[in-house]
Amino acid sequence: MIEKLLMKLSLRDVISPSEEERLRALPAERQTIERHRTIAFAGREVNQSIIVVNGLLCRYKDLRNGGRQISGIHIAGDFADLHGFTLKRLDDSILAMTRCEIALVPHERLRKLTEECPHLTRLLWFTTNLDAAIHREWVLSLGRRSALQRMAHFFCELWVRHDIVGLAQPDGFALGMTQNELAECMGLTPVHVNRTLKLLREMDLARFRNGYVEIPGLDELKSAAEFDDTYLSLESRPR
Amino acid sequence: MIEKLLMKLSLRDVISPSEEERLRALPAERQTIERHRTIAFAGREVNQSIIVVNGLLCRYKDLRNGGRQISGIHIAGDFADLHGFTLKRLDDSILAMTRCEIALVPHERLRKLTEECPHLTRLLWFTTNLDAAIHREWVLSLGRRSALQRMAHFFCELWVRHDIVGLAQPDGFALGMTQNELAECMGLTPVHVNRTLKLLREMDLARFRNGYVEIPGLDELKSAAEFDDTYLSLESRPR
DNA sequence: CGGTGTGTTGAGCAAGGTCAATCCCCGTGG
DNA sequence: CCACGGGGATTGACCTTGCTCAACACACCG
Numbered sequence A, B: 001m002i003e004k005l006l007m008k009l010s011l012r013d014v015i016s017p018s019e020e021e022r023l024r025a026l027p028a029e030r031q032t033i034e035r036h037r038t039i040a041f042a043g044r045e046v047n048q049s050i051i052v053v054n055g056l057l058c059r060y061k062d063l064r065n066g067g068r069q070i071s072g073i074h075i076a077g078d079f080a081d082l083h084g085f086t087l088k089r090l091d092d093s094i095l096a097m098t099r100c101e102i103a104l105v106p107h108e109r110l111r112k113l114t115e116e117c118p119h120l121t122r123l124l125w126f127t128t129n130l131d132a133a134i135h136r137e138w139v140l141s142l143g144r145r146s147a148l149q150r151m152a153h154f155f156c157e158l159w160v161r162h163d164i165v166g167l168a169q170p171d172g173f174a175l176g177m178t179q180n181e182l183a184e185c186m187g188l189t190p191v192h193v194n195r196t197l198k199l200l201r202e203m204d205l206a207r208f209r210n211g212y213v214e215i216p217g218l219d220e221l222k223s224a225a226e227f228d229d230t231y232l233s234l235e236s237r238p239r
Numbered sequence C: 001c002g003g004t005g006t007g008t009t010g011a012g013c014a015a016g017g018t019c020a021a022t023c024c025c026c027g028t029g030g
Numbered sequence D: 001c002c003a004c005g006g007g008g009a010t011t012g013a014c015c016t017t018g019c020t021c022a023a024c025a026c027a028c029c030g
Helices: A003-012 A018-023 A107-114 A118-144 A145-163 A179-186 A190-200 A218-225 B003-012 B016-025 B082-089 B107-117 B118-145 B147-165 B179-186 B190-204 B218-225
Strands: A029-033 A038-039 A047-054 A055-061 A066-072 A094-095 A100-106 A172-176 A208-209 A212-214 B029-033 B039-042 B046-053 B057-062 B068-074 B093-096 B100-106 B172-174 B207-209 B212-214
Touching: A003 A018, A003 A047, A003 A118, A003 A145, A018 A118, A047 A107, A055 A179, A055 B118, A066 A179, A066 A212, A066 B118, A100 A107, A100 B082, A107 A118, A107 B118, A118 B057, A118 B068, A118 B082, A118 B107, A118 B118, A145 A172, A145 A179, A145 A212, A145 A218, A145 B118, A179 A190, A190 A208, A212 B107, B003 B039, B003 B046, B003 B118, B003 B147, B016 B093, B016 B118, B046 B107, B057 B179, B068 B118, B068 B179, B082 B107, B100 B107, B107 B118, B118 B147, B147 B172, B147 B212, B147 B218, B179 B190, B190 B207
Parallel strands: none
Antiparallel strands: A029 A100, A038 A094, A047 A100, A055 A066, A055 A094, A172 A212, A208 A212, B029 B100, B039 B093, B046 B100, B057 B068, B057 B093, B172 B212, B207 B212
16 A cells, blocks of 8 residues: 555665554545645644645645645655644645545654654655655746746656656656646646656657656756756665 | 854743753854855855854845845754755855854764654754745745735734844844845845835835835735734744 | 945846637537 | 546746936045
8 A cells, every 4th residue: 555655765774573563553444536626724733644646746836826836746655644733724725636545654653653763753754855855846937937948857857757656657647637737736837847858848848748757868858957866866875 | 152052942842951951052163254255155064053143144045137036034043054964965055144153063963963852853854845835925925925024024924023033123124135135035136126125114004114124014925915924933842 | 445245226038927719628418 | 448637847928126227426535
């Protein structure tokens, strides 16, 4: 059930068999969520966190004028709202962008884990810090990159993240979101996203259709995006 | 030395005297940093983290074309690069925006703390999640708010954060940064920052000069910014 | 007294936004 | 089999926010 989470963690540090057991014992419940359902609401108190088993989730915030900004994407193997464990109250909402399977982890179990397994605690802490590193890269994208670079960078990031959990193909990956949702990620309008995708297509850098990102040449895309994967902490280190 | 960090934590949870002792014992060294010195470089491995004793730090990332984006501001009481403890390698650089006093905490001590003090571990974990919550609010600002709202929101956030550590006055707070640095925070050009500040001044919402943000009416500013402090987790809860 | 860093302002420009029409795919019901 | 409807994608025409370039003001400091 949490295979992909284990893949994600194992890439970053060694996990012992007993630790693996411990992690496998975290989920209390498994659920299937329909597309476009919000499963956690900003401002609400939480007492469990969500591991994505498969499907695509996002976190978002709404503005009073109707604007919405997606602040992060979660794919299989991600602990989508682990930050809720220490924050106690979410500042963002969690939405299923596709039909999803999720595993629910009661905070009580996480708390117990922090009492008994310092190493796993540090690893879970690490994953929230990784999320924050991704936020920082998005801040950079939104603040300083052009629409084209921003989109190219986004595709690079998600390719790598899918690759980590075995969900990337050499020529692309499945990304079940609409252009409108893409716009909500990139701080653009849907119209401009459409034009930017057209540009990427014409430049033969990437092709987004039917929920699939096709990447003719990953190196070309990375170089167009000035993509540097350091922020994704891909090295294995004792943590 | 870490008084303001204690203030910041005590607002969010109860800290026992023995825990306080434990926290006070974290710093190994104290340093004074001159304005405009970068004290930690993106991509570099780190084995210590920085507590701001006083002064103003920021984290930033550079783009190849010369663009720079500041991804966060740190004031007295902040653990500026605690994320480095689990990430091992920084994805952003840390710069002193004013002359700063900092305390250095070796990661070895943090590691020991995670082995022995689960509650303090959760609290420190909380602070990195709080940083991430701030990142998310910045993502929202950069993606969806106008220059005016963005700036107003930024001033509100920093007023509250200064207030928490006793550094806010009812009518404003000291913020020793230049308009250029402000631009690097807000994803704007210095010229546009200047015009936006002029607007804020004319609307009698805020006045930024000589490193001081003067706020005639905090409520007016908050309402112009649509500022909601939920994301700053101001409640005291067992964590 | 000149240099450097910072702030201010104007004029013109461009990236991206807005509005609105059209298209395309696909599922549904007659 | 075909008409219909709805969600999403695409495109054109025009507009606005914020950017670029450049000049100038001002303070502080060696």
